Amino acid sequence: xxxxxxxxxxxxxxxxxxxxxxxxxxxxxxxxxxxxxxxxxxxxxxxxxxxxxxxxxxxxxxxxxxxxxxxxxxxxxxxxxxxxxxxxxxxxxxxxxxxxxxxxxxxxxxxxxxxxxxxxxxxxxxxxxxxxxxxxxxxxxxxxxxxxxxxxxxxxxxxxxxxxxxxxxxxxxxxxxxxxxxxxxxxxxxxxxxxxxxxxxxxxxxxxxxxxxxxxxxxxxxxxxxxxxxxxxxxxxxxxxxxxxxxxxxxxxxxxxxxxxxxxxxxxxxxxxxxxxxxxxxxxxxxxxxxxxxxxxxxxxxxxxxxxxxxxxxxxxxxxxxxxxxxxxxxxxxxxxxxxxxxxxxxxxxxxxxxxxxxxxxxxxxxxxxxxxxxxxxxxxxxxxxxxxxxxxxxxxxxxxxxxxxxxxxxxxxxxxxxxxxxxxxxxxxxxxxxxxxxxxxxxxxxxxxxxxxxxxxx
Amino acid sequence: xxxxxxxxxxxxxxxxxxxxxxxxxxxxxxxxxxxxxxxxxxxxxxxxxxxxxxxxxxxxxxxxxxxxxxxxxxxxxxxxxxxxxxxxxxxxxxxxxxxxxxxxxxxxxxxxxxxxxxxxxxxxxxxxxxxxxxxxxxxxxxxxxxxxxxxxxxxxxxxxxxxxxxxxxxxxxxxxxxxxxxxxxxxxxxxxxxxxxxxxxxxxxxxxxxxxxxxxxxxxxxxxxxxxxxxxxxxxxxxxxxxxxxxxxxxxxxxxxxxxxxxxxxxxxxxxxxxxxxxxxxxxxxxxxxxxxxxxxxxxxxxxxxxxxxxxxxxxxxxxxxxxxxxxxxxxxxxx
Numbered sequence: 062x063x064x065x066x067x068x069x070x071x072x073x074x075x076x077x078x079x080x081x082x083x084x085x086x087x088x089x090x091x092x093x094x095x096x097x098x099x100x101x102x103x104x105x106x107x108x109x110x111x112x113x114x115x116x117x118x119x120x121x122x123x124x125x126x127x128x129x130x131x132x133x134x135x136x137x138x139x140x141x142x143x144x145x146x147x148x149x150x151x152x153x154x155x156x157x158x159x160x161x162x163x164x165x166x167x168x169x170x171x172x173x174x175x176x177x178x179x180x181x182x183x184x185x186x187x188x189x190x191x192x193x194x195x196x197x198x199x200x201x202x203x204x205x206x207x208x209x210x211x212x213x214x215x216x217x218x219x220x221x222x223x224x225x226x227x228x229x230x231x232x233x234x235x236x237x238x239x240x241x242x243x244x245x246x247x248x249x250x251x252x253x254x255x256x257x258x259x260x261x262x263x264x265x266x267x268x269x270x271x272x273x274x275x276x277x278x279x280x281x282x283x284x285x286x287x288x289x290x291x292x293x294x295x296x297x298x299x300x301x302x303x304x305x306x307x308x309x310x311x312x313x314x315x316x317x318x319x320x321x322x323x324x325x326x327x328x329x330x331x332x333x334x335x336x337x338x339x340x341x342x343x344x345x346x347x348x349x350x351x352x353x354x355x356x357x358x359x360x361x362x363x364x365x366x367x368x369x370x371x372x373x374x375x376x377x378x379x380x381x382x383x384x385x386x387x388x389x390x391x392x393x394x395x396x397x398x399x400x401x402x403x404x405x406x407x408x409x410x411x412x413x414x415x416x417x418x419x420x421x422x423x424x425x426x427x428x429x430x431x432x433x434x435x436x437x438x439x440x441x442x443x444x445x446x447x448x449x450x451x452x453x454x455x456x457x458x459x460x461x462x463x464x465x466x467x468x469x470x471x472x473x474x475x476x477x478x479x480x481x482x483x484x485x486x487x488x489x490x491x492x493x494x495x496x497x498x499x500x501x502x503x504x505x506x507x508x509x510x511x512x513x514x515x516x517x518x519x520x
Numbered sequence: 521x522x523x524x525x526x527x528x529x530x531x532x533x534x535x536x537x538x539x540x541x542x543x544x545x546x547x548x549x550x551x552x553x554x555x556x557x558x559x560x561x562x563x564x565x566x567x568x569x570x571x572x573x574x575x576x577x578x579x580x581x582x583x584x585x586x587x588x589x590x591x592x593x594x595x596x597x598x599x600x601x602x603x604x605x606x607x608x609x610x611x612x613x614x615x616x617x618x619x620x621x622x623x624x625x626x627x628x629x630x631x632x633x634x635x636x637x638x639x640x641x642x643x644x645x646x647x648x649x650x651x652x653x654x655x656x657x658x659x660x661x662x663x664x665x666x667x668x669x670x671x672x673x674x675x676x677x678x679x680x681x682x683x684x685x686x687x688x689x690x691x692x693x694x695x696x697x698x699x700x701x702x703x704x705x706x707x708x709x710x711x712x713x714x715x716x717x718x719x720x721x722x723x724x725x726x727x728x729x730x731x732x733x734x735x736x737x738x739x740x741x742x743x744x745x746x747x748x749x750x751x752x753x754x755x756x757x758x759x760x761x762x763x764x765x766x767x768x769x770x771x772x773x774x775x776x777x778x779x780x781x782x783x784x785x786x787x788x789x790x791x792x793x794x795x796x797x798x799x800x801x802x803x804x805x806x807x808x809x810x811x812x813x814x815x816x817x818x819x820x821x822x823x824x825x826x827x828x829x830x831x832x833x834x835x836x837x838x839x840x841x842x843x844x845x846x847x848x849x850x851x852x853x854x855x856x
Contacts, residue, residue, distance in 0.1 A: 219661070245661070251691070256650050256684025263654020266639050267589070269661055290644050291651055296853060299632035300622035301846040303639070304853045335847050359849040 065134035071107045073317045078102045079127045090116045103372045189378035198377040200370045203345035207352030219246040222274030231276045258284030262292045265305040275311035278327050292361040293336030308355045310364035324493035326457035331363040332433040339434040341365040343408035345375035350385030367406045388435035396426035400444040403454035404430040411454045414510035438470045449480040450517040459487040481517035524734045534808035540739045541799045544574035547598045549825045563614045567628045570598035572769035575795035577602035579742025591639040591652040592671035594629035603636045611832035619835030646679035653685045656696035667753040671699045675706025677720045686727040695753035700763040707772040708780040721763035731761025737793040
């Protein structure tokens with residue numbers, strides 16, 4: 062019986078991909094292990110192997126097709142004795158976007174992803190002048206552009222980490238950077254986080270401006286002594302004589318289905334350390350602008366990224382030198398009934414909740430902190446004094462959370478303005494489970510944010 | 521391989537020998553004074569004395585050139601004095617005063633001097649090893665021929681990050697001399713109780729790093745070995761390991777009763793191997809200096825040390841608003 066060959070998920074976060082090349086044609090016979098196609102995921106180009114044997118009856122998705130959703134039928138495999146003529150036209154037509162606009166990669170990938178993004182148009186406080194040309198760019202591209210621009214500007218900036226150079230980045234963030242800057246400045250390390258975090262910190266003491274990529278911040282726990290005891294504290298311990306101007310960056314928090322050891326959010330951990338600055342951006346323009354500021358900052362900066370956000374597209378201003386200052390929140394949405402404060406991927410829940418609450422007539426103001434240290438508590442307080450209610454949203458654990466800190470600031474500075482207790486929406490107080498349903502339950506959800514808002518607004 | 525001993529008739533001038541004598545004596549008298557001040561309650565917290573190990577830093581500084589860097593652990597007073605840092609500033613840091621190298625905010629274990637290329641003073645055992653490799657990385661990146669001396673003890677030599685650093689230092693041919701100051705005791709645990717390895721420097725072979733064992737009570741042997749190591753690094757051949765066999769006469773820190781070794785063991789080392797006495801004897805038997813010459817040096821050192829103690833007692837405590845300074849830099853603290 063003819064079977065459908067489906068578009069495979071080749072990475073934990075892959076939702077769609079590009080069918081780059083067919084290596085078989087209709088009528089070819091294949092057996093298990095034969096490479097049938099090359100598929101470009103959000104991270105890399107992968108070879109797609111046949112699992113069953115048979116004859117390729119029909120190719121349903123042409124090579125070059127972008128935005129092919131996982132589990133779309135891409136070809137029909139015939140058993141022995143079957144003929145291509147027996148195949149009925151499949152009911153589900155492929156959803157792939159045509160390859161026609163392949164020349165404009167950013168625009169097309171942005172276009173195909175746009176419905177899922179829910180990146181709002183509202184921008185009440187843009188960081189760019191009115192009339193600036195905007196382009197759609199993924200977080201991944203914006204982040205790379207931010208680093209590359211600073212490396213062009215300053216020879217003492219270099220990038221170091223596992224798979225950053227020849228592999229083009231484990232998450233393709235540093236794609237093309239080895240070609241442009243060479244092996245002296247884009248440096249593959251052995252798998253030795255503690256060691257290379259220390260070497261990079263020493264290089265910063267010696268006058269360079271390292272960018273250290275951790276493949277994920279989960280692995281930075283191996284290196285956390287160097288980050289905190291060496292990089293963060295030396296300026297103070299030396300009476301201001303020397304410090305560590307550098308950036309530690311990489312994906313942080315839950316990705317998708319990678320289990321307890323690869324899914325931790327470290328925002329609250331690093332936010333606690335005097336001597337460190339901590340950025341945790343949400344939008345592509347902030348990834349770029351805050352990265353440029355982080356590299357220029359004369360202090361160690363923890364730059365917490367998110368793997369799920371890497372592939373999402375946002376408006377990014379086309380400016381020669383777009384840097385976003387630390388310690389300045391962005392108000393994504395103005396509102397009058399409640400203040401929702403979030404940062405990083407938490408913003409997706411915050412904005413989605415605000416959209417749905419608006420349908421119920423509840424007007425939520427949504428603040429993206431962008432940096433956690435320094436934290437723009439002034440913007441939070443100003444908003445809370447207007448709305449008299451606050452809900453915080455993050456994926457990290459509840460005890461000692463970022464939300465806890467925000468709550469205490471509001472209690473001390475704006476207690477008399479509160480009409481309800483502040484609620485912290487967080488990830489659940491459990492190690493991250495693997496099972497899809499449990500993982501979903503462990504993370505904070507839009508529904509929980511909505512419920513919290515309804516509770517504080519007594520509606 | 522036997523520990524490197526100095527050549528029988530060392531090719532060294534009388535002035536050089538006198539300088540080593542002076543520099544080692546400065547460290548010893550300074551440390552004795554620090555011990556006194558600790559006893560008087562003027563120095564607090566941890567204080568790790570370098571008495572007995574003086575030949576290590578004095579010998580290696582003799583092999584260093586201007587611009588070379590050094591970094592070490594918390595047993596750091598000797599390293600600072602040997603590289604020319606001001607005894608007043610070091611002692612005042614020990615007493616936590618404004619005139620200290622870190623304005624009183626670092627203490628015994630955390631002192632730095634940008635001017636003398638001294639990068640600390642690190643309190644986490646072995647953390648300075650990758651940092652030192654990183655300093656060497658910065659020099660290689662900039663394309664100069666400076667060398668970094670990265671000191672650590674036999675205790676630190678069992679930390680994993682030492683070997684992570686060895687691996688990358690050789691992989692990237694970093695100009696770093698790894699100096700293992702093997703004083704035979706990691707706090708109270710003797711090397712015999714912490715490893716089955718017959719030697720520490722030989723572990724470098726696993727990463728392709730050459731090295732050797734050196735008699736650390738013989739300042740001329742240390743200098744010779746240091747020159748060889750530095751030449752190797754400056755020639756672009758990558759790192760080099762020196763395992764320097766030394767001995768600390770005092771406890772690990774001020775609160776260490778040193779029950780893990782006998783009084784006789786310490787006394788025997790002092791009587792037979794003392795690095796300062798060895799040079800003193802060379803000076804006198806070779807007629808390079810008279811008793812009076814050496815007395816003049818002793819007097820000079822005594823004056824310097826007394827002055828540092830006086831400075832450290834009279835320098836004011838840091839202003840209270842210093843609590844809130846130097847947490848964040850507003851400009852780059854060190855030039856590229």
